[in-house]
Amino acid sequence: MRRIPTYLPLLLAIGSSLVIADSDTSDLSYESYINSDKRLKCLYGYVADKTGNHEAAIKIFEDCIERWNDVYSMIWLAQIYESGVGVPRDLAYSTALMKRGAHTQDEAGYSTLARYHYGVALYEGRGVEQNRQEGIKWLRQAAAEGMEEAADYLEKVGASSH
Structure with missing residues (x-):
């Protein structure tokens, strides 16, 4: 984070x-x-x-x-639904919010954070059908935009090279 x-x-x-x-x-x-x-x-x-x-x-x-279409709010709302604090846990909705944020370009850079989280969700199949190839694509985009956590995750799963 x-x-x-x-x-x-x-x-x-x-x-x-x-x-x-x-x-x-x-x-x-x-x-x-x-x-x-x-x-x-x-x-x-x-x-x-x-x-x-x-x-x-x-x-x-x-x-x-x-x-x-506030990406900051998408990320925080996604985390609320992922954790299930104050609402029933809903990983599919959480991931859908991250996907929406990942497809949005905001000036503050929160879209990059959404791309990272969406990539992880795809790679792990969290709230969405697992698609490692698509997850790696989103993680690489987030890493290229400066998200160190995305680069670390790619390295951890052995997908850091293009």
Whole structure:
């Protein structure tokens, strides 16, 4: 997994102070961000999830995906469904979200992370029919885009050379 961006600890600190107001719909609650038209709310989905408000996080991520095709939200929502924290575990849906992110090009570089995770899912047959050749293709693309974890994974499975 990529390193946590420097602004996320700040959001977590802010988010932990919002937990107190979390049960209502005041301006300080996560629920107030669900229908917000400001893209910053996608980051609050992460904070909501990490502070235990999985329901609000899921709604925020789903809205960010619908409004902006937000790959960051696809990745976090996929991880929620892969882990089964706050929702029934659904590997097929998790992998479908990673696939969608892998086919998207975003400026922040989250598409590369989605390509890595989608490649691993294909290679291992996690939530999708196993297809090692296709998995290697996605992993190589992620590695070419600078994802060290993808290069390490390719090396581990003996597929690092083209």
